[in-house]
Amino acid sequence: MATRIDIDPARGLGWGTFLSGFVPGLLQLRLGQTNLALLAFGSCTALFFAGWSMVHERLFYWVLLDAGTPAGGGSSILRTLAQFGLPTVLPELMNLPANALGALLSFDASPTGERLWRMPRDGEHVGGFLTGASGMLAMFWSAAGHWELRRRRDGGATPPKPIADPALCAALSWLVPGLGHARAGQKDKGVVMGLSVAFVFALGLFFSHGHACDRATYSVWWMAQNLFGGGSLFAALVTGPWQMESAPQHLQLGVVLCTVAGLMNLVVMVDAFTVAERSAFPVKPALEDVS
Amino acid sequence: MSLLPRLLVMLIVLFPIAVVVVGQRHTNARDTLQAAAKRTGRWALWLAALVLTMEVLGFLFIGW
Numbered sequence: 001m002a003t004r005i006d007i008d009p010a011r012g013l014g015w016g017t018f019l020s021g022f023v024p025g026l027l028q029l030r031l032g033q034t035n036l037a038l039l040a041f042g043s044c045t046a047l048f049f050a051g052w053s054m055v056h057e058r059l060f061y062w063v064l065l066d067a068g069t070p071a072g073g074g075s076s077i078l079r080t081l082a083q084f085g086l087p088t089v090l091p092e093l094m095n096l097p098a099n100a101l102g103a104l105l106s107f108d109a110s111p112t113g114e115r116l117w118r119m120p121r122d123g124e125h126v127g128g129f130l131t132g133a134s135g136m137l138a139m140f141w142s143a144a145g146h147w148e149l150r151r152r153r154d155g156g157a158t159p160p161k162p163i164a165d166p167a168l169c170a171a172l173s174w175l176v177p178g179l180g181h182a183r184a185g186q187k188d189k190g191v192v193m194g195l196s197v198a199f200v201f202a203l204g205l206f207f208s209h210g211h212a213c214d215r216a217t218y219s220v221w222w223m224a225q226n227l228f229g230g231g232s233l234f235a236a237l238v239t240g241p242w243q244m245e246s247a248p249q250h251l252q253l254g255v256v257l258c259t260v261a262g263l264m265n266l267v268v269m270v271d272a273f274t275v276a277e278r279s280a281f282p283v284k285p286a287l288e289d290v291s
Numbered sequence: 292m293s294l295l296p297r298l299l300v301m302l303i304v305l306f307p308i309a310v311v312v313v314g315q316r317h318t319n320a321r322d323t324l325q326a327a328a329k330r331t332g333r334w335a336l337w338l339a340a341l342v343l344t345m346e347v348l349g350f351l352f353i354g355w
Contacts, residue, residue: 188320196307203304257304264311271315 013149020145022096024138027145031152040141041097044134048098051130054123057106059131061117062219063089068114083107090223091135094142098134120216125240128215129233132226136174143167143273151280162280169272174229177265180272184279193268201231201261208254210239221255227262227269294342301338306331 012018020026025040052059060067060082067082085092085103092099108116121127144167151159162184169180178194181187204212213235215222226232235258248254309327317323 186318189314189318189323192320192323193311193314196310200304200307203300253300260304260308264308267311267315274315 013146013153017146017149021142022094022138024095024097024141027142027149031145031148033148040138044095044138044141045098047137048092048095048102048131048134051127051132051134052098052102052106054127055121055131057108057113057116058119058121058124058128059089059092059102060107062128062215062222064220064223067109068117079109082109091139091226092131094135095138102131124216125214125236128222129226129236132215132222132232133229136226136229137171140167140171140174143170147277154281160280162276164276164279166273166276169276170269173265173269173272174227175233176230177228177268180269181275184272184276186275190272193271197228197261197265197268198231200264201225201228201258204254204257204259204261205235205239206254207248207250207257209244209248209251210235210242211244211248211251212254212258214240216240218255221259224259225262228265231258231261231265298338298342302331302335305334305338309334 017027020030023041024044025037028034028037028040063082065078067078083103085096085099085101089099092102107113144165147166151162164183164185166184169184171180172183173180173190173194176194177197178190178192181190181193201213211217213222213225213232215226215236218225222232225235306327309330310323313326313330314323317326
């Protein structure tokens, strides 16, 4: 890569920078971008609490590690951590302050509290999407901060400007797969990649009669499905609230396909970021030929 | 679902996955699609070999 001679481009920015990324706006503050820092913190917090107002303690039902009573499978350590939102509610965990505040306001370890976790709420599909989207947004703000730090570190006296902000390209690809590539100047490739993701996701919904992408029922699978934000938004608004009279014959196939589509979109997002990144720090031709 | 429809779904899904995988190494749609077609063919061969192996193992240990 075309970077300053004394800098190894593969070198990370350190643990401090990595951990700072969990607090939206902290990296922007470090970069001296006060307005952007306020925007990052405000947007992530607002999005989280817009969703939290609909789901409240229901979020604890969607964790990877059960924070319930020991009889219900949870451990006392997990219950302590849960009060601060630390069991892995993904992707909300990436928006650490809002997630912790939401947990402090709603965690109730009593049997009554646990029953409330399990109780479906009106609008929980949209609420669950919004809290999840706040985590994704926090991640994109973090990526933007990391990118700017790296650009300043490796760019020398006059840091090169990319064709588009890499983090913005990744965020656009999260909502509409391929849009980030279009923004970064690879429109036709973006269309092909985007259609591929959308096709697999649609196939999953088709096989499951629309029930494959449902956070309330398949919360762990949903964590990967949500990597295709446009798809999970569509499911939250349209197919999620549908009543399931009886389990469709190919429901599991549908769940797997929607999850595969989400994971495919993770690749698309990373590629969109990389395409924009390489417009500022191009790879040497000898490395580009490797395929 | 019997084996044939499952294989059909697998083959249909392989191509979009290949598009995303090989797309990282190309800059335009034409090159991506060409490379994805080749990659899908290669994966399909591996898939056929795996299915054949599983069927043979099934035949040996479970019976017809």
